[in-house]
Amino acid sequence: MTINAIAIDDEPLALDVISAFAAQREELNLIRTFTNVHKALSFLGENNVDLIFLDINMPGMSGLQLKEQLSPEMLVIFTTAYSEFAVEAFRLSALDYLLKPFESDRFNSAIDKVLEFKNYMNSRTAEANPKYIFVRAEYSVVKIALADILYVESRDNYVKIYLESAAPVLVRMAIKNFERQLPEHDFLRIHRSYIVSLPKVKAIRNMLVLLAGELELPVGRHYKDVLKRISL
Missing domain, CATH: 3.40.50.2300 (Response regulator)
Incomplete structure (x- = not known):
């Protein structure tokens, strides 16, 4: 190279x-x-x-x-x-x-x-099923395993990546741009402010998605149709 x-x-x-x-x-x-x-x-x-x-x-x-x-x-x-x-x-x-x-x-x-x-x-x-991503954060380039991501939250011009086994990572990027880096079969946008890891979804209750660790995230009214993609 x-x-x-x-x-x-x-x-x-x-x-x-x-x-x-x-x-x-x-x-x-x-x-x-x-x-x-x-x-x-x-x-x-x-x-x-x-x-x-x-x-x-x-x-x-x-x-x-x-x-x-x-x-x-x-x-x-x-x-x-x-x-x-x-x-x-x-x-x-x-x-x-x-x-x-x-x-x-x-x-x-x-x-x-x-x-x-x-x-x-x-x-x-080249890879159909990537195992990790790199993000620019915390004064360096950080390697994050996709399997470790619970969900992603939008915060103005930043996204906060919540992980199972480490502290959250804050990245300067719009959530729509970050969404493009994630494999569609494993991640789902359920709200203008949230992307969830589908393997981490434990249940759906009304307009809430329940994740591992008793986390609850709301489903946006414009995103309710995407719940059909979640199979439990």
């Missing part, structure tokens, strides 16, 4: 460091480096790129502002000397956050994470 990448930083020395580390990874193809954000945007409009190494504190447009303009599918690793931007970076679904000056080991760890994420996305395309 080849990862096509660019790097954007207003400091040429920082770009030299990224270029040197990238040259040591044969899976990583660093196509171009940019000190100008707007030239980088023009390049992105005409070329296919998988990954961006992106500085945060730049003149004209910050890396955080640029990230908000990119497609959600674009993978971003922020590179910055300022640790205080970490929370905002991961709120914007960054795949990783390299704090300058970083060494080759930390750089390679970030690239390994990119490769794992890309392999997972490719396997989802």
Whole structure:
């Protein structure tokens, strides 16, 4: 697998460091480096790129502002000397956050994470029955077993994933987009705010779905017909 990448930083020395580390990874193809954000945007409009190494504190447009303009599918690793931007970076679904000056080991760890994420996305395309999903949460990429999910709750621009054997995971994503990642035969949207795991459904009572652990979730009035898909 080849990862096509660019790097954007207003400091040429920082770009030299990224270029040197990238040259040591044969899976990583660093196509171009940019000190100008707007030239980088023009390049992105005409070329296919998988990954961006992106500085945060730049003149004209910050890396955080640029990230908000990119497609959600674009993978971003922020590179910055300022640790205080970490929370905002991961709120914007960054795949990783390299704090300058970083060494080759930390750089390679970030690239390994990119490769794992890309392999997972490719396997989802080919696999009819995926066993797990990856989500960007808690300042990292989190692997979640589908069999461990009880239900999913929508919270504005986030979803909260409730698990049987671990604490809930909060992910910045609309519930309709998260629903697309779940296999239809195992998960069901029963409400504008809820998706349930069908193997975890224990009973249906009136307009309530009862899950393992005595949990009760309401069925939305526009979703009552979907209850036909639940076989107990």
